[in-house]
Every structure is written in structure tokens, then in C-alpha cells.
Amino acid sequence: MSEAVAGRAGAGGGVTRAAVTAAAVVLAVFVADRLSGWLPWFGVYPAGWELPVSDWVSSVMEWLLEDAAIGGIGFRSVVRGLATLLSAPLEAGTVVLAKGFELPFGDAGVAVPALSWLGVSAALVLFAARVGGRRLAVLIFLTVAYLAFFGHWQSAMTTIASILVAVPVGLILGLLLGLAAYRQPVFERVLRPALDLMQTVPIFAYLVPVLVLFGFGPVAAVVATVIYAMPPMARVTIVALRGVPEEILEFARMTGCNRRQMTWRVLIPAARQGLMVGVNQVIMLSLNMVIIASMIGAGGLGYDVLRALRRLQIGDGLEAGVAITLIAIATERLGRALTDGSRGQSRLPRRQFGMLLAGVVALPTLAGLFWSPLAGMPEALTVSTAEYWGQLVAWVNTELYQPLNAVKSALLVHVLIPFKRTLVALPWTGVVAALGVLGYRLGGWRLAAAVCALALFIAVTGHWEKAMITVYLCGISVAIAALIGIPLGVWSAASDRVHRVTTTVADTLQTLPSFVYLIPVVMLFQVGDFSAMVAIVLYALAPALRYTDHGIRGVPAETIEAARMCGCTPRQIRYRVQLPLALPEIMLGLNQTIMMALSMLVITALVGTSDLGQEVYIALTRADIGAGLVAGLCVAFIAMMADRLIGAWVARRRAALGLA
Template sequence: MSQTLEAGSPAGSGAPAARRRSPVAVGLAAAAVALVIVGFAASVGAFPESWNLGLADPIDRTRRWLINNQTSHWLYTVLLNPLTDLADAGIRQLESILRWFPWYVYPVFCGLGLWRVRGRLAGVLGAAGVLLIGMTDLWQQGFATLALMGVAVFLSLLAGIPLGIAAWRNDRFAGVLRPTLDAMQTMPGFVYLIPFVLLFGIGRVPALIATVIFALPPVVRLTDVGLRNVPGAMVEASEMFGATDRQTLRLVRIPAARPAILAGTNQTTMLAMSMVVIAAFIGSGGLGQDVLRAMRDIDVGEASEAGIAIVIMAIILDRFTRGVATLGERGRGQGSNAHGDGALRAADTGLIRWVAAATGVVALVGGIVGHNQFPGWLQWHYAPYVNDITAWARDNLYDIGSSGIGTGPLSDFITVYMVTPLRELLSSGIPWPSATASSSALPRWLRELLSSGIPWPAMIGLGVLGGLLARGVTLGLGIGVALFLIGWLGMWELSMDTLAQTLVAVAVTLAIAVPLGIQASHSDRFQRLMDPVLDFLQTIPSFVLLVPVITLFHVGRIPGIIASVVYALPAAVHYTDLGLRRVPAEVHEAATSFGATRWQRLRRVELPLAAPELMVAVNQVIMLVLAMVVIAGLVGGGGLGLETVNALRRSDAVGRGFEAGIAIVLLAGILDRLTRGVADRLRPPPAA
């Protein structure tokens, strides 16, 4: 038993694994140190271009072969073309059904649905939001987005719930499935599009398949977790009454796991919504296509109309699926809902049923008569006003009164003093003799050491050492191999550029989020004020965040970094707040009784005890930022993101984009496993 514990965890019985260095670990550490020393001594710089694997050329040749054989080869005629036709027919059929109903059904349906599951205020706001989408003449684009997302969610649930049940039944299958789901969740959304563009070209079908795969993990995980957490007493009672295993699953386990499964449905729906917007790059149409076209034309007003429509749709779907998931827990006729409107009264229930029945009759008549077009006299566009505000902000906020304060100086500061030095340090090197005066404060040997940046062997060695310290030999070797593969793909410079942007965005995010999380953990009122803001930021699809940022910062790396900070901020604040609130109250009382001030208690007691959750926050921030930095390639963010965007824009760049996609996955895996390993190290050993 002790051997099992020692092998599985650093906190196992006997001597801790962190103190017993195996010969393999010692040898690997020595090799890593040698790589660092040799790399700096030889000043080899970036990864040799002559070592490039050249994967892009065969991929481009494969792409050309697939294009030339789409109408004749059995792969297409027997498998892919029928699959494409079936999926496209399903999307078109759902879109036709959505277009058949009268326009007024949708605000009434959303209002009543949200009223039922979230309260009156949510119902009123939901109906108003749907009307705003129609008023901006985005009715048809909204149907296209909703149809694609609806089919994707249906297929995700159709595959995900059985996979979750299979994982619950078979631990061996679960052991294989979990790392697969980890990889799927680690991979940025853009990367999913490239292989399906390679097979299917552009259109809604590759967007659908990519969306299904991207949105699948949450429902699989939460179905598995929900079934594993069903109370044993319920199962025993079912078996005592003679129920078979299948009957117990259908009548007891699945109903008991319903809240977890519905929570997974909520997350799957939101991921599908986010991915459908991104899929506009490969011709999926819908609201994402309008945002993309407006961003290419630098028409912030039009982009804001489509972006706000996406946000409204995402918020309605999020609130509705969350409300359904928690409806049974809140109960009927007692308690209060999430917005403080009180429980749904019997009178409200009767009114909702009456209005729903009347709406159904009117909808049937209206569908037959033909009232499915949003009336033109209700339309109103606010894009011109947004463009006027944008022009004013561009002229007046870039450098306020020539004071050196504004969006321009901030952008220059982040670029000159943060992104560029870090990028050159990680790749080609910082020209220290001509750098700012601050470099003269460094010792001469250190300036000479860093004059050519961190050479690639030293970077690999540092990665191996980090993996060894975080989790052991396996992670150390994995990071070393992954870094070498990035260079072998010819993506070293671009990966270091992306890594620099990611690290800067993570640092800025944590600098803002940690103080906010600390304040939220110490003040319930502040937490209540922050929650709706953070919920709103979490609901917005990542693609849409670029719209307001390019208004103030134009195109380049900085809009991507700032949008990344906004996108990752809610997760960092929530995890910081959660970690500090989990510190036991008796620990606070003991520190206070010994005369510790609030600052001393925070610095010496609370933050060290909350360190595992804080590292989880760092992990989540890195993953979110990395996904957003890739999306920022659309607005000139450079790095791997730009190569990925080019692959989706040009058919002759698919091979290069495929290489960039693999590099993104490897970089995300390195950062994910490294931060998870550190978080595991910081967790206290389990109680005996």
C-alpha cells in the first residue's frame, strides 16, 4: 500500500517523493543544467532553420489532392460527402423552422421562459434584448447562428451523455478519456478549424464538426461526475426493490445526476456559441460573419451592432440553461431566485401558462399567414452613433492634451517596455548596450549573458528543470520534447512571440484580479457588486471582445493583449476569492489573537494557505489568455495566431497554419501541465 501511495502522490507514506531523487531525475536535471550552460556559452540563438521538419509542404500537397478528388474518390463519395449533405440538411431544416414562426413569438417566448426560470426582471430584459436584435436588422443572421449552434449542441449532448455514462461505468475507459478531454479543453478554438478546413473546405459543415468537438468535454465530464456523486443509499433502495442495473440507471441515477448534467449542458451551450462565432472565419455565416466583415472594414459601429446581438443571445442562452439547471433546487412556491425577485408565485405560473397558450395560437395563425419578417418600421440602427463616439475617442483619447497620458502612450509603454523586451529575450535577444538606461544597473556579466537572449537549448533546459520541480521526470521529459518539437516545426520564433504576449497578459491580469479577489473575499457587498460585471464578461464570446478594444487601440499586439486581460479577468477574480474564502475561520481567529494586523494575516496566513487555488487561477488565466492571443492574430497580434488566421483566409497557407496549430497545442500543453503541477505541489498532504 505504501508503494502505491508513494508512486501516486508526493504526499505518500514514507519519505516524500520530492526528497528522494531517483537516478533518472538526477541525470535529467544534470542534462538540463548542461543544456542551459552550453546554450548560453555557445550563444546559439534561435532554433536552426535547417532543422525544420517541413511539414507544411506535404500538408499543402494533401490539401490540393483532396480538392482535386472531392467528386471522385471513395473517401468523399462514400463517407464525407453524404455526411456533409446530412449535416447541412439538418442545419437548413432547423433554420427554416426558426424562420417560419412569426417574429413576435421570439420576444414573448424568451420573456416567458426567463420569467419562469429566473424571475420577472430577467423576463423583461430577455424580451427587450430579442427586440433589439430585430431592430438592428440582424434577424436572419441570428437565425443562422442559432440553427448552427442548436444542431451542434444537440450532437454534443447526443455523444457526450453516453460517453459520460461509459466513463462512469468503466474506470479504464475513463482513464483514457480524461487526458483526451484535457487536450480538447486546452486547445484554443481556432486550432479546431484547421484540420476540418483541410478535409471539408469552407462552409457550415466543418464549422459544425469543429463546434461539436470543441463543446463536447463539459457535458462528458459533468455527466461522469454527476453519476459518481449519486448517494449510495438511493442506489441501494432501488436495488432492494428489485430494479435491474439499467432501470436503476434510468430511474434513479440519471434523475439524481440531473443538476450536474444540466450544468454541463449550460457550459456546452456557451462553448458552442463561442465557437460558432469564431467559425465565421470559414464561412459559417450568421452574426459572426457580420462582426468579421465589419472588423476587416474597421467599421466599429456595424461590428458593435452584431457583437451586441451575439452578447444578447449568449446571455439569454446562459441565463435560461442555468435557470433550468437550478429550477428544481430553488423549488416552487418558496425561497427566492438568483435575482431576488422571489419564488414564482402560483398567480405568475397561471399567467405564464395563459400567455404561452395564447402566444401558441397566435404563432400558429401568424406562421400560416406569414408574419415572420421583423417589421421595418421598428428598425433602428445605432451604428452611426457608435462611429461618432469612436471618432471622438480616436481623436481625443489617444494622447489627452499632449500630456503623455492616453491609449497611445499606454500602448507604446506596453509594447516598448514589456512585450518587445520579453519577446527578444525569449528569441533573438535584447540589444542591451543600446537599451534603456535601466540596463546599465545590471552587472556586466549578466548584460553579456543576456545580450543574445535565451538560446533555444537553454530554453529547453529551463523547461525540463521546471517540469522536474513541478511534477517529476515525466513532465520534465514531456516539456523538453514538446519544446524541441516546436522548434522542429519551424515555429520557434513565432512561439516565443506568442509566449511573450501571453506572459505579459497574464501578469497584467493577475495584477488587477488578485487585489479584486482579495477585496471580494473580505467584503460580501463588494462581491455582490462584482458578480454581475464578472458574469457579463464571462458570457461575452471571446471574438466580440476585440470590437471595443480596437476602437481605442487600433490594430497590433496591444488590442489582443488588452482583450485577453478582460477575457481572463473573471476567472482569476473568482478563483482568488474562492481560495481565500476556503481558509478556515479558526485560522483567522488564531492569527488575530496573536496580534497580527490584517495585512500580516493576509500575507503570512491567508495567501500561503490559498496558494493551490491561486495556482489554479494562474492556470485558467494562462489558458484563456493563450486562446485570446491566438484570436488577436485577426487584428495584427502576430505570433502563432497570425499564422492560424492566414491558414483560414488563404488555401495556400493551410500547411503553415497546421504547423502553427500544432505549436499552439504544444505550448498550451506545456503551460497547462506546468501550472497544474505547481498547484499540486502546493496542496497540503491528505489527512491520515
């Protein structure tokens, strides 16, 4: 009984603190708005106070390219050497998997085809059957069949060739950085903010310096993919190594292991299960990058989607997008099977099975020299649904235009535009002060100073209005995603059958490349803020759903049983016990929803938004390094402010609930 009373008291105190904080935030904005009538700079940041940070960044990059040297070797030469080092395996993989090559025999030479589609498909199915059983083999079979019969085999192999280079580089760099951070706490304190920036700066922002340094081509695409996909491996490595039981380390010390043996023969093998999660994340993020990488020279499926989007060829774009999604899902399932250590039915030892796979790939490839259908899928056997999608577009434009346009216009007039005008009109001093109040109430002076400094950077660089438009579009999208995802997560937690369906939906939403969302959205709603909002909601919906489901299912069984013994109904248990206890987890899901919404904003710049994402995209088209990086940092700082504030609230709430 005393615990219940204490809980109610804590809840009442929480309500009081929330009310005081809300009042202080409103007061800060109101006072700043009143003062702006006498002192205009309280309302609008003066242009004369802006600092040319983008020019400084561009000057530093120019110095790096023209004058900087490492060990007497020019920085440009180092970059070119790195590009040459990456181009060799990339070209080799593309030749073997997609292009083939020519041997200089005779006058005309002998053309050697790429690996046979039939041989590669059969080998993949056999491997899947061995590591994951029949169901995984069926999934792999359906994936390779789709790639072959829909005419995407060669593009898929070009994509996989780049992935086979980017993923190992990302894994090695992430592992080494994580290991160094595990060994040196000082380095970890430096590394974490860098990883935060790498994961929150929009992808397009660092495409600009990559493009300037490495030029237009597949190598630049691989470098950008590594930068995007590597941070999760570093984070997972730190967590996995710290999770190794102390008794294992103590036993290794007692046996006389030196530092190298301790690392590579004890720590890494003991943390293998956790490290495989990082491997899976790097693969998935690399596949998510293929369309964006195609903008700076990567070919393959990403270029197919990008070309279809530019030409508004809905059917071709969806087919290529589905191909990327199937590869991502199949790879994720394959990685999960390897991580879990599950195995299908196979009596062959590992070496003999490897020889079998090599034979399965080699025989059709050699036979393809004499019979071309084995070398490549005959065009006569390929199919396409592009025509039907075109007919669907025509039907939508004629039959559904008026009702869809009515919904779009109503939301624009009554929700989006008023909210946008309100945010843009807020005084910048009031917003900064309100953020400081929130930071102080949630985490003390250090958090308040941090969020104020991040907000001031946005104002000082002249991006305040664009930042408010970004907050408006992201805020509306996150609110709608939460209104859809949280109730679905509650429903999913209450039913195993619904859980299986929602898990599949969430997996699909998270594996679809971000560009793919633009195709049906543009088809239905044309371009503009509303189309961007719909695409962001679809892309960012999954975390809200998944974290709500996970949080409710994670409530201890003894707590639920105690509520039943007190006479609570199932509805009371759900909404007065499980949801309050799961609220910290739900807020973490909301935090992830914000991160994904901000990462999608740059993509939606292609459909006519006017926020920071558009600034980053314009900088990419002009190869303006300074403008792109500064606008990208502004997006990253918005993400970091949201992350720090929500994280502080979650920590306080967990402590209040005794979950810390």
C-alpha cells in the same frame, strides 16, 4: 503552537526549494548560452534537423479523402452522409425561425413567414417567468426587445437555429464519451489527452480540416462548434457520475437493475444536477463560437460582427456583439434556473402550459399572414446607435490620439519589445533544460520528460521562434491580467457589495465573444502587439479575479477565528492567513488565465501579431491542413506545459497545507 512552528518550517523549506529550483533554471539557460558560442546549434535549432510534420499530416488527410474507406464505403462518402444528416435539421430550423417557406398553391405560391417575433418573444418571457420568476422574465424581455428593436431579430434566429442543432449533438456525444470513460478506466486514460488537445488547440487550427472535409457552409460551422463545445460535457459527465453516492448504486443492485436500467434510470437521474453544469457549458461555448464559425459559412449575428470588423464599422459590430452577449447571459440564467429547480408563480400544469406557449407562438404567426408587422419587426421601428459610435471614434482619433499613443509607445519601448527580444534570444537547449528542471522539481522524472518532449516537438517542427513570440505576448498579458485581477479578487472577497459588482463584470467579460474585444481596441490603439495585448488582458482577466475571490472566501471559518484569537488584525488575517491558504486556488485561476490568453492569440492574429496564432490564421486562409494543425498543436503544447507545471505545483502546495 507545534502546528504553527511546523507551518513556518514548511514555509522556510518551500522558500529554499524555490530558490534552488530558480538557481537551477537560470544555470541551465546560462550554460546553454555559453555553449552556443562554440556550438551554434545549442542556441538556434538547425533548419536541417526540422521534420516535415505538416507535410505528413497533409498527406494523411489527402489519403483519407481519396483512398480511405470504412466498411467498403469511402471516407469522403461517409463525411458527405454526415453533412446531409446535419443539414436537414439545420435547414428546417433556419426556415422555421428565420426565413419562412413557400407552399406550392396557385400560380405564385403561398409564402408562409417564419415564426412571429412577437409570438416567440412572448413565449420566451412566459417560460422564463415560470422557471425563474419575475427577474428572469424581465431579463428575457430586455433581450428579445433589444434583438427586435435594434434590427437583429432575423440574424439572431439564424444563430439560434444553428445552436439548436450543435448543442444537442455536443451534449449527446459528450454524454456518451463520458459514460464510456466512467465504465472503462482504460478508455478514460485515452480520452483525457484527446480532450486536453481539443480544448487547447486553437479554434482556427481545426477549422482547416473541417473546411476541407465539409466545405464552406453552415454544416461545417456546426461541426466546428460541436468539436469546440463538446469536451466540457464529457469531463462533467465523468465527474458527475463518479459523484453519485454508493448507497444509491447499491440499492439499485439489490433491486435487480440490469446494466441499461442502472445507467439510464439510476446513474443519469442521480447525476442530473452535475450534468446540467455540462449542458450550460456546451451552450455557452457554442454561443462563443458563433463569430468564428461565421468565417467558414455560418450566418447570423456572428457574420454581422465579422463583417463590421472587416469594414471597421465599430457601431454595427458592437451592436451585434451586444446581441450575442445578451443571448449568452439570458441563456446562462435560464439554464441556471432550470438546474436549480426554481419555479415562478404558475398554477397551470405542465401540459396545459405547453399548449399555452404553442398558442402564443402560433396565433401571431398566423396573423402575420395578413398583417406583416407581426411577421417581422417593421424597419421603421428599429433604432441604431452606430452613428454615435462613429462620432466617438472620430472624437477619440482627434482628441485622445496623442496621450494614448504616448502610453502605447512607452510600454512598447520599455516593456514589450525588450521582453520579446530577450525571449527570442534565449537558446532553445537552455529553455528545454530549464523546463526539465522545473518538471523534475515539481513532479519528478515523468513530468520532466513530458514537458521536454512537448517543447522538443515545437523545435523539431520549426516553430521555435514563433513559439517564443507567443510566450512573450501571452506572458505579458497574463502578468498584467494577474496584477489587475488578483487585487480586485482580494477586494471582492472583503466586501459583498464589491463582490456583486465584480461578479457581474466577470460574467460580462466571459460572455462577450472574443472578436468583440478587437473592435474597441483597434479603435483606440490601431493594430499591432499592443492592441493584441490589451484584447488578451480584457478577455483573460475574469479567471484571475474569480478564482482569487473564490479561494479567499473558501478559507475555513475556524481558521480565521483561530487567527483572531491569536490577536491578528484584519490586515494580517487577509495577507498572512487567507492569501497563503488561497494561493493554490489563485494559481488555478492563473492557469485558466493562461489558457484563455492562448485561445485569444489566434483571434488577435487579425490585428497584426506575428506569433503561432498568425501561423494558424495563414494556414486557414490557404486551406493548408498540415501547417494549421501543427501550428495549433504547438499552441496546445505550450498550454499543456503550463497546465502540467502549475497543476503539479498546486498539488504539492495543497499537500503541504494539508488540503489534499
